Amino acid sequence: MNPSPLILDPLILELKGNSLDDGPGIRTVVFFKGCPLDCVWCHNPESKKAAAEISFESKVCVGCNTCMDTCTNNALSRENPLFIDRNLCTLCFDCVDNCPAGALEQIGQKMSISEIVDQVMKDKPFFDTSKGGVTFSGGEPTLNMAFLGKAAKALKEKGVHVLVETCGQFNYDSFIELVYPHVDLIYFDIKIMDKDHHKKYCGLPNKGILKNFKNLHKKYLNGGVTVLPRTPLIPDITDTRENLLAIVSLYKEEGVKKTQLMPYHPLWQEKNLKIGISPVLTKEWSPEKWMAEERVKICEKIFIDVGILLES
Numbered sequence: 072m073n074p075s076p077l078i079l080d081p082l083i084l085e086l087k088g089n090s091l092d093d094g095p096g097i098r099t100v101v102f103f104k105g106c107p108l109d110c111v112w113c114h115n116p117e118s119k120k121a122a123a124e125i126s127f128e129s130k131v132c133v134g135c136n137t138c139m140d141t142c143t144n145n146a147l148s149r150e151n152p153l154f155i156d157r158n159l160c161t162l163c164f165d166c167v168d169n170c171p172a173g174a175l176e177q178i179g180q181k182m183s184i185s186e187i188v189d190q191v192m193k194d195k196p197f198f199d200t201s202k203g204g205v206t207f208s209g210g211e212p213t214l215n216m217a218f219l220g221k222a223a224k225a226l227k228e229k230g231v232h233v234l235v236e237t238c239g240q241f242n243y244d245s246f247i248e249l250v251y252p253h254v255d256l257i258y259f260d261i262k263i264m265d266k267d268h269h270k271k272y273c274g275l276p277n278k279g280i281l282k283n284f285k286n287l288h289k290k291y292l293n294g295g296v297t298v299l300p301r302t303p304l305i306p307d308i309t310d311t312r313e314n315l316l317a318i319v320s321l322y323k324e325e326g327v328k329k330t331q332l333m334p335y336h337p338l339w340q341e342k343n344l345k346i347g348i349s350p351v352l353t354k355e356w357s358p359e360k361w362m363a364e365e366r367v368k369i370c371e372k373i374f375i376d377v378g379i380l381l382e383s
């Protein structure tokens with residue numbers, strides 16, 4: 072198959088420095104906007120859509136009404152519990168520019184590769200002292216393979232350790248050609264093994280993801296870039312014994328020695344409200360709760376029992 076990279080420039084959600092949670096050492100994380108999956112528990116719901124969005128944070132609003140006077144489309148109203156009528160809003164962002172409190176925000180900004188590189192390089196002294204680097208995350212950074220590859224190459228040439236976090240849903244040939252040569256570490260999500268459950272909870276079947284994982288992990292075992300598979304522990308969705316045993320079975324077949332488990336947190340619901348989405352609540356699933364420590368330990372034991380190491 073011929074690689075077919077997307078040529079469109081991506082939007083960037085945020086460049087977050089001083090991160091200790093997104094790979095080894097101190098890291099600067101580049102969050103891309105847009106993801107091919109649609110996981111119901113997504114911790115970064117504002118990263119799902121590739122296009123720019125507007126967010127509103129009621130806690131920050133000082134009630135000055137400047138935005139309502141600014142909006143020529145009458146998209147803003149206190150009678151609307153979500154404040155913004157997204158059917159009327161044309162995303163002109165005039166209200167954002169005029170909000171004195173920063174309660175309205177544009178989500179997703181264009182950044183050139185050189186702007187990203189310049190900003191990341193400001194943190195190089197921290198990378199050097201902590202064995203850290205840059206982490207490309209999202210959203211899904213591989214949605215814009217050519218852009219990601221160029222940014223990774225530019226930073227690697229400047230001596231920066233490059234990590235890519237991926238959901239695994241990408242064109243393998245494009246990844247190998249455009250991104251792989253410029254990457255030091257790959258964090259690869261393995262969420263749900265059952266293909267129907269994967270489609271139900273993540274929006275797409277998992278066939279391509281599993282194929283990409285097996286191919287990349289084989290390359291790693293043959294001396295290629297390190298691949299660390301990771302599983303978000305989502306109560307009653309990914310953390311079931313059946314699902315975790317199926318993941319263990321995959322790891323045994325593929326010779327995986329190490330993984331990382333990421334316990335669920337409910338903070339995404341506040342983020343959802345900011346971009347105009349009401350929380351998803353079901354009887355069986357109570358995502359407003361933090362995951363109990365005992366429950367995490369039970370999940371960890373399934374991997375530890377078969378000799379798979381857990382990376383913190």
Ligand code: SF4
Nearest residue numbers: 142160161163164166
């Ligand atoms: S972005 Fe523009 S159209 Fe949308 S609410 Fe603000 S001023 Fe109105």
Ligand code: SF4
Nearest residue numbers: 132133135136138170
């Ligand atoms: S301009 Fe900002 S602070 Fe003023 S009412 Fe609108 S959102 Fe609130």
